Amino acid sequence: MVDAAVRPKTTRPHADNADANLQFDVARVTDLLMGTWADTRREARELIKDSAFWRDDELGKDEHRERVLSQLHLLVENKAVHRAFPKSLGGEENNGGNIAGFEELVVADPSLQIKSGVQWGLFGSAILQLGTTEHHEKWLPGVMDLSIPGAFAMTEIGHGSDVAAVGTTATYDASTQEFVINTPFRGATKEYLGNAALHGVAATVFAQLITNGVNHGVHCFYVPLRGEDGVDLPGIGREDDGLKGGLNGIDNGRLSFDHIRIPRTNLLNKYGDVAADGTYSSAIDSPGRRFFTMLGTLVQGRVSLDGAASWASALGLKIAITYATQRRQFDGADGQEVVLMDYGKHQRRLLPRLATTYAQIFAHDEFLQKFDGVFSGRTDTPDDREDLETLAAALKPLSTWHALDTLQEAREACGGAGFMFENRLVGLRADLDIYVTFEGDNNVLLQLVGKRLLTDYAQQFTGKDAAALAKFAVGMTAGKLFHGAGLRQFGQSVVDLGQVSRSVENGLREEQQHLLLAERVQQMVADIAGRLRPAGKDKVLGAKLFNENQAELIEAARAHAELLQWEAFTDAVHRVEEADTKKVLTWLRDLFGLQLIEKHLAWHLINGRLSTQRAAAVSRYIDRLCARLRPYALDLVDAFGYEPEHVRAPIASGAERERQDEAREYYAALAASGEAPVLEKTLKKNAKR
Ligand SMILES: Cc1cc2nc3c(=O)[nH]c(=O)nc-3n(C[C@H](O)[C@H](O)[C@H](O)COP(=O)(O)OP(=O)(O)OC[C@H]3O[C@@H](n4cnc5c(N)ncnc54)[C@H](O)[C@@H]3O)c2cc1C
Structure with missing residues (x-):
């Protein structure tokens, strides 16, 4: 086990310019990230500081299974598993808090999180959600206290x-x-x-x-x-x-x-x-409908995977970015070895992923609120349920894929040290691999979202007269008629693209980012709907056309989910009042938005949404944002609120900084002593003079 008591120092390299000296309020941002159920998250994090809950990497399969079972009993003893169950049976009927608490277990051991999810989130939930009072009274007490695994x-x-x-x-x-x-x-x-x-x-x-x-x-x-x-x-x-x-x-x-x-x-x-x-x-x-209603009651598995995957990405970045602010390789212009995080490429690898992780955590909190509203009965209409399921099918794929991508990049960003099991990244990567498949395969889920987008799109036309449909057919009104993707209204933000500011950065700010992301969804859905239209009631042709457009429909669903994440991030930034903190978070949100635009640059160009000049400016703007965010990289990962007992990666403990400092002191002392050997290349250079 690592020495969890080594707490890293958080120092920020302050450059001279004002942008590098903003007062970033880490504690405020931690509160923001912890979201609606911050207290439950803190409670869960406190509990899993106990090493009894940690993954022991040396154990074989059989011992690991027994350890995780014993950890489930520990959760019961600590009253950490009853939140979602009926008050009449000793529960709290706190659905959102229950999921938030479970998600946090991922940093202790993903096996613990998932086995708990099977016992209380799937097996227990099936009895709770699909059964009736007699079933609840008969079996739930045993489910809750684990006498019925x-x-x-x-x-x-x-x-x-x-x-x-x-x-x-x-x-x-x-x-x-x-x-x-x-x-x-x-x-x-x-x-x-x-x-x-x-x-x-x-x-x-x-x-x-x-x-x-x-x-x-x-x-x-x-x-x-x-x-x-x-x-x-x-x-x-x-x-x-x-x-x-x-x-x-x-x-x-x-x-x-x-x-x-x-x-x-x-x-x-x-x-x-x-x-x-x-x-x-x-x-x-x-x-x-009966079948889908039953399945819909079991949506919580997807909800918790979305959160757990987002927080696992956060942990991976906490490890990689902390290490990158301490690890040095190659001399810089000043003769000092350069800290990895100061390299442009390193910033490009880690900071956009950090921005995405923030977006996902904010989107997840909104998602959890929606879930809590439905399952508490406060906002439980068929439409709310349908929205919730669509949201789950949209967000879970993106966050679970992002976790794999981020953990892999974080692993590589830590070099050989990243490959050592004790540094967590390979273990997390392996454990989270299957999150993209269970609780609904990601592509299958996104297809559901795509179908919902098409249905919503079609509803724009119900009751419209023949003239309106004819206009649509020639593509004249598609964008204006389609005002929503079911969950958000974004039609009103459609403005004339010709009126963009001359300044490239101004032309890629909040409103334009929203416009570009929203219009992409609208356009893609409208295009696909147009291509499916010739099928009419012909089922065979319909299936053929659908299949031909399946890949693009899934891409449209992904674009929709990205838009939701961007909107959630933007809403969170708007809630911040402190000017400096808001500025840094706005850069981070911009980085999230612009990397999405950069990723789909070809689409924006082909569809005439961006001029070639502006398209060319996107990547440069991203580079500038990365450089601006560099001084806050450590603060931004510290804001995840993880303590050494959660991180447990020696490379993120401060040990690397101590080693680097020791080496630098050694060379400085050697130089001062006058006994340092002369470098051959220095001799040769002097001889040429
Ligand atoms: C470790 C683990 C734990 C699990 N735990 C449980 C559990 O406790 N209880 C339980 O009931 N299940 C559990 N599952 C099952 C899990 O939910 C399923 O594996 C998952 O739903 C995918 O089903 P499948 O494996 O049959 O894949 P398939 O459905 O065969 O899918 C294979 C591939 O085909 C693609 N595909 C499928 N349909 C389409 C389509 N229409 N269009 C395009 N592509 C398509 C998918 O995208 C996927 O990539 C678990 C699975 C694993 C691996």
Whole structure:
């Protein structure tokens, strides 16, 4: 274990110019980043300062699994897992706080975060959200105190993204009032389930509900796996997934069911029920809508992955940027070795990623507020639920991909030291790898967002007369008719692009950034909608055209998510009153916006959104912003609020600075002593004179 008590000194190299001497209020920015549930985050961070919660990198798979299980018990002992559960059962019904607290566990050990998520966020949530009072009273106390460790059994070998097509069946037998749970073929085996290989004694199993010869679609059932004696019940098949690419503290595995009989009342029946005589009933008539309503109640997994991935990126940058402000390589013009962070390329590698991380953390807090509003019932309309699901499908992909990209860049930015396990980056990178796949594969999720954008776009035209549609068809009014992407209104910001200021920087400030990002979404969606239009009601042609445009639709969804992040960052900057702090955060927000524009520069040029002169200026402006932000790089990562017990990377502990200082002192003393050997090249230079 590292010496966590070595606290890094935070010193800022103050240059002469005023921009380098602003009073950046680290504590204020920490509050801003911690967001709405700052108290819960601080509480969770305090708890995981205890080394009992830390990942022990030396452990093998089996020991790691047992350690993580024992950590879950520690969480229970510390009352850290009850926040989302009903007050009547000892919970707090605090949905936002619950997620915020769980997210923080990622810096202790991602396996701990995810195994907790399986137990309380998936298995427990399925009972809570899909079950009714009887189920809550019967099973939730055991879920909460971990006397019932459980698996969430949705995915099968044969179907992961397309969950509606799972093969497991739950066939009702009216003669015994039981459901028969069965795995009819190998591909219907439940796969990758946390808690399934070893620890789970029960599972919430998703299966096709069949009664009186009718398949009513996928429903969720509570299925005991083990008896009181700890032995698997007859008919339960259990396999271990073994070693994985990361998260090896979790016992993922497979489950199969050979005609397992469970009582009728084990159907989690909030959205669909079967009476004793086998009659099916549901308040939601459409099977499709019913299924998506059920899935929607389980959105919290995506919410927490978005937050955890964003904070993991923050930790990676805290490590890499701290190291980069201490590590020196190559002499500079003054004969002194240069600190890595002073290199333009190093700034370019780390600071835009820092800006994105800020944007994601701010966007996540808005997302969490939305989640809390829906799940507390304060703002729980079908539209709110749909917005929440779209937001989850938009933000989770970007933050989880960003985490992998950032951790890899941070690893490289730390050179060989970054590759040492003790410095955290490779372990985090490996553990977070699968975040892009579970809780919904990123591309599949973005496709959902794209479809929502198309639906919203189409709604702009409902009730419009033939003349309006004809105008749209020739592309005259598309931009003006499309006023929203479902979640934000940005149509009013459409201004004449011809009126941009002469100053290049002025022409790339807040309003123009917003315009460029928003118009890109609008234009892409309008273009795709136009290309899909010829299909009309022809399903075959529709599928063909959709497939031809799928990649671009996913790109449009990504652009939409980037816009949401930019808006959240901008809202956060507007909340800051202190002028100096606001200035630095505005540069950082500009850096976020401009890197997005730079990334899509070809699109902006092809579509005539930027002149070639302005396009050429974007990259130079980014370089200038990086240089301006350089003096605040350390402050900006310190604002994440991580303490040495969270960072636990020797390269970010101050040890590198001490080594560098020692070496410099050694050479200075040697030079002063007059005993330093003369350099050969100096001799040769002198001889030439
Ligand atoms: C470590 C781990 C833990 C997990 N824990 C659980 C758990 O506890 N419970 C549980 O139920 N599940 C769990 N899962 C399953 C996880 O949710 C699924 O792996 C995920 O949903 C993706 O499904 P899949 O693996 O079958 O991939 P697939 O659905 O086969 O997707 C493979 C690829 O195809 C692409 N693709 C799929 N459909 C389309 C399309 N329409 N258009 C374009 N591209 C497409 C995807 O983008 C993806 O890249 C876990 C998985 C892992 C690896």
